Amino acid sequence: xxxxxxxxxxxxxxxxxxxxxxxxxxxxxxxxxxxxxxxxxxxxxxxxxxxxxxxxxxxxxxxxxxxxxxxxxxxxxxxxxxxxxxxxxxxxxxxxxxxxxxxxxxxxxxxxxxxxxxxxxxxxxxxxxxxxxxxxxxxxxxxxxxxxxxxxxxxxxxxxxxxxxxxxxxxxxxxxxxxxxxxxxxxxxxxxxxxxxxxxxxxxxxxxxxxxxxxxxxxxxxxxxxxxxxxxxxxxxxxxxxxxxxxxxxxxxxxxxxxxxxxxxxxxxxxxxxxxxxxxxxxxxxxxxxxxxxxxxxxxxxxxxxxxxx
Amino acid sequence: xxxxxxxxxxxxxxxxxxxxxxxxxxxxxxxxxxxxxxxxxxxxxxxxxxxxxxxxxxxxxxxxxxxxxxxxxxxxxxxxxxxxxxxxxxxxxxxxxxxxxxxxxxxxxxxxxxxxxxxxxxxxxxxxxxxxxxxxxxxxxxxxxxxxxxxxxxxxxxxxxxxxxxxxxxxxxxxxxxxxxxxxxxxxxxxxxxxxxxxxxxxxxxxxxxxxxxxxxxxxxxxxxxxxxxxxxxxxxxxxxxxxxxxxxxxxxxxxxxxxx
Numbered sequence: 001x002x003x004x005x006x007x008x009x010x011x012x013x014x015x016x017x018x019x020x021x022x023x024x025x026x027x028x029x030x031x032x033x034x035x036x037x038x039x040x041x042x043x044x045x046x047x048x049x050x051x052x053x054x055x056x057x058x059x060x061x062x063x064x065x066x067x068x069x070x071x072x073x074x075x076x077x078x079x080x081x082x083x084x085x086x087x088x089x090x091x092x093x094x095x096x097x098x099x100x101x102x103x104x105x106x107x108x109x110x111x112x113x114x115x116x117x118x119x120x121x122x123x124x125x126x127x128x129x130x131x132x133x134x135x136x137x138x139x140x141x142x143x144x145x146x147x148x149x150x151x152x153x154x155x156x157x158x159x160x161x162x163x164x165x166x167x168x169x170x171x172x173x174x175x176x177x178x179x180x181x182x183x184x185x186x187x188x189x190x191x192x193x194x195x196x197x198x199x200x201x202x203x204x205x206x207x208x209x210x211x212x213x214x215x216x217x218x219x220x221x222x223x224x225x226x227x228x229x230x231x232x233x234x235x236x237x238x239x240x241x242x243x244x245x246x247x248x249x250x251x252x253x254x255x256x257x258x259x260x261x262x263x264x265x266x267x268x269x270x271x272x273x274x275x276x277x278x279x280x281x282x283x284x285x286x287x288x289x290x291x292x293x294x295x296x297x298x299x300x301x302x303x304x305x306x307x308x309x310x
Numbered sequence: 311x312x313x314x315x316x317x318x319x320x321x322x323x324x325x326x327x328x329x330x331x332x333x334x335x336x337x338x339x340x341x342x343x344x345x346x347x348x349x350x351x352x353x354x355x356x357x358x359x360x361x362x363x364x365x366x367x368x369x370x371x372x373x374x375x376x377x378x379x380x381x382x383x384x385x386x387x388x389x390x391x392x393x394x395x396x397x398x399x400x401x402x403x404x405x406x407x408x409x410x411x412x413x414x415x416x417x418x419x420x421x422x423x424x425x426x427x428x429x430x431x432x433x434x435x436x437x438x439x440x441x442x443x444x445x446x447x448x449x450x451x452x453x454x455x456x457x458x459x460x461x462x463x464x465x466x467x468x469x470x471x472x473x474x475x476x477x478x479x480x481x482x483x484x485x486x487x488x489x490x491x492x493x494x495x496x497x498x499x500x501x502x503x504x505x506x507x508x509x510x511x512x513x514x515x516x517x518x519x520x521x522x523x524x525x526x527x528x529x530x531x532x533x534x535x536x537x538x539x540x541x542x543x544x545x546x547x548x549x550x551x552x553x554x555x556x557x558x559x560x561x562x563x564x565x566x567x568x569x570x571x
Contacts, residue, residue, distance in 0.1 A: 031537035038311045039535075051539075060553050066532050066540035068384075071356040073532065077539045080553060224356040252356065275360060275533040276351070278400065279313065 026271030027105035047101030072225030076216035096126030135173035150185035157189035238264020254287020325457035342369035345406025414441035423504025449484025523565035
């Protein structure tokens with residue numbers, strides 16, 4: 001077990017996957033992982049969730065792709081990426097040597113493409129699990145994605161779970177009326193875990209030109225601005241699902257991460273913070289450890305789901 | 311590439327909206343090359359959230375200099391820093407200018423518009439050190455837009471100014487000034503940094519004269535290290551053209567590879 005010198009056991013357990021600690025990096029905010037090697041020991045992370053992969057290379061959206069808003073960031077990258085073949089040839093051989101869990105975020109323009117990506121990746125070594133990205137708000141008109149309906153969520157998760165030889169973490173969208181209903185659909189379809197939340201569909205307006213500030217008009221809001229809503233959704237879902245929950249949304253510090261654990265998440269993903277400080281995720285791990293040490297928490301997983309509501 | 315969390319602001323020079331920071335940061339200073347940039351944290355709170363990308367204005371053993379214009383909340387906060395304040399700086403980042411494009415004894419034109427002059431000071435000094443002959447053209451909308459003219463004069467390098475309103479130097483766009491000089495003498499290379507319309511016009515002029523040119527592109531950036539894919543520009547590759555990350559393959563690109571909007 002990952003017992004540190006100070007005595008805090010940081011290990012996290014998703015059932016199908018044991019992690020050194022509960023901190024993963026959120027897909028889309030950590031490139032393919034190697035970009036961060038100059039700034040940290042990637043082996044100190046619980047795991048890396050690499051940028052979403054379609055089967056082929058993908059062009060992405062026209063700029064401007066980013067706009068900063070109050071305590072947040074709206075992005076409309078549009079999942080530009082290299083595709084699975086280049087990933088397997090150029091990136092995965094380097095990631096494989098790292099002493100951390102590598103989770104690949106899987107995308108598709110339709111169900112067949114998701115299946116093709118998983119079929120290809122199933123033949124590659126060095127991947128711990130898939131994060132099924134059914135919730136990117138930037139690739140179809142007005143944020144359309146499978147995660148917006150229980151039916152499409154169920155059908156896609158069922159198909160990919162049956163096709164995949166690896167554990168499946170389904171990443172949910174917050175842009176829904178009932179996040180619990182969607183999470184339950186994913187659970188019924190056999191997902192091994194759920195991850196939430198992806199970004200909130202948002203926009204920014206340039207008043208002088210009266211034009212949208214993003215080339216794609218709408219984008220996904222992330223960062224500290226969304227943390228309270230993400231935390232509420234994680235709590236709602238974790239309270240009702242049997243499968244583990246990976247929580248994320250605006251985590252900047254160790255205490256932010258611990259709040260997600262208390263709300264019911266078994267692990268967390270650090271996202272936008274990686275842009276501000278390339279070593280943010282390892283700092284979050286260290287801060288969690290310090291807090292646990294100072295509060296007499298012997299094992300960080302002991303605080304998962306310990307929210308007092310009485 | 312390093313995160314210098316204990317850089318110290320040594321000196322601030324201010325001209326209205328323009329600021330020059332002299333910063334003690336030896337590791338950054340030693341590693342920096344002309345045309346590279348840094349990501350500077352402007353606040354320790356969540357707003358503004360992101361670091362701000364700034365071109366390296368000069369560098370030496372002791373640290374770096376930055377020259378910037380207050381353009382929004384981030385740079386406004388940065389401008390309030392005082393000598394002695396700690397700065398958190400990530401860098402040096404990106405691919406800079408090809409200094410060797412102007413070999414010893416050869417002429418290079420450096421064309422800067424407004425705050426785009428920032429990296430050209432460092433470049434001019436490096437070119438001069440390498441034995442090339444840098445000639446600087448520095449333009450702005452008005453006299454207040456070209457505060458670094460005395461600094462360039464002190465270097466003894468060849469240097470001329472333009473203002474759009476004719477209040478100082480050549481009356482007109484800096485691209486017109488550069489075009490006039492290009493017609494008189496063809497340099498080995500033209501380097502430029504400034505607003506997109508200026509660089510687009512200059513790209514047409516250098517292409518017409520068949521002169522090699524390098525342009526430093528600017529963009530909003532999320533991370534500065536190639537992870538967010540937020541700062542793309544349309545760039546030609548062997549395999550066609552596509553959205554290329556300015557922070558990683560740039561910010562400096564050869565003129566013939568840039569597709570202007």
